[in-house]
Amino acid sequence: MPATTTARAAEELPGGTVDAVVIGGGAAGLSGALMLARCRRSVVVIDSGTPRNAPAQGVHGLLGLDGTPPAELLERGREEVRRYGGTVRTGEVIGAAAADPSADGDPRFTVTLSDGTALHARRLLVATGLRDVLPDVPGLAEHWGHSVVHCPYCHGWEVRDEPIGVLAVGPASLHQTLLFRQLTDDLIYFTGGTRLDEDTRARFAARSIRIVDTPVDQVVAAEGGGIAGVRLADGRFIPRRVLAVATTMRARSAGLEDLGLPMQDLPGGMGRHFATGMAGTTEVPGVWVAGNATDPTAQVGASAAAGALAGAHMNADLATADTEAALAAAQRDITHA
Structure with a gap:
């Protein structure tokens, strides 16, 4: 069924208290906002414009949309949210905190943007994503998302049959190596000072995965773009066209500290x-x-699905609160009649 609500101007903010503010305009945030807007909830998405997958050429593994550039997918999502009356605002959240609840106990929140704008909402959806922290190896970060990758499901097909090197950072690198072995016969595991027991070495040998224990000093760029390989601490050069590395993944939490949301370590x-x-x-x-x-x-x-599920649950929670408020008002009218 086509939407009948007229979308407001792209970034014009509604007045008063809105049903929901969504912090983050990626797949999760936009999907949550879409569910809420389709339920006729007033919803505002605050999008910083710095998605995790910005360096990628295409989104992969997404049925029906495989290969779609991330920017194009997000622009489609923003227009869909607006089509149902939702607002998408480019901005940075610098503060979010609980405010005094309504007279009947319904939660209230204040969200502050870097330009000084304050938004008031009944519910919040945090969909800020995360930032990937790379090992401190000279030359590595410049190729992130292209010749330096982390996920075989996101990038694997695109780097198949290339000479690949895994830069080990910890236990997660062992599993990562077995996955990338499915994609190439030419795979080197750079231990980087991490411990590799004899059983794992035997398993790698059985899969023809070469092991280099000498530390990597730098990533060497190729003249035509991409990488040419790595330079080891002993001066040797090892040619590689692709490097895989498990990043340290940290949820973006800046500005949200006052909410008191619990965190968990991986x-x-x-x-x-x-x-x-x-x-x-x-x-x-x-x-x-x-x-x-x-x-x-x-x-x-998966992020889009999680956002949609959260949005549906938020709408159900709001519906319950609306009903309780209406009942309380009706009972007050009877009392004062």
Whole structure:
């Protein structure tokens, strides 16, 4: 059924208290906003414009949309939210905190933007995503998202049959190596000072995965673009066209500290994310979290699904609150009649 609500100007903010503010305009945030807007909820998305997958050429593994450039996918999502009356505002959230609840106890929140704008909302959806922290190897960061990758499901097909090197950072690199072995016969594991027991060495040898224990000093760029290989601490040059590295994944939490949302560490020191329950619920009434901010390994499809589920649960929670408020008002009218 086509939307009948007329979308307001792209970034014009509604007045008063809105049903929901969504912090983050990626797949999770836009999907949550879409569900809420289609339920005729007033919703505002605050989008910083810095999605995690910005360096990628295309979104992969998303049925029906495989290969779509990330920027194009997000622009489609923004227009869909606006089509149903939602607002998408470019901006940076510098503060979010609980405010005094309504007279009947319904939660209230204040969200402050870097330009001084203050938004007031009944519910919040945190969909800020995460940032990937790379090992401090000279020359590595410049090729992130192109010749330096982390996910075989996101980038694997595109780097198949290339000479690939895995830069080990911890236990997660072992699993990563076995996955990338499916994509190429020419794979080198650079231990980088991490411990590799004899059983793992035997397994790697059985799969023809070469092991280099000498530390990597720098990533060497190729003249025509991309990388040519790595320079080791002993001066040797090892040609590689692709490097895979497990990043440290940290949920973007700046400006959200006053909400008091619980955080949780990933195993092996691989990052930190928001702790959530079913459908993205949190210990803070009225606040949900969806996407990479709580599920660091989720691809675009999973993040979008999580955002949609959170949005549906938020709408149900609002519907219950609306009913309780209406009942209380009706009872007051009877009392004062």
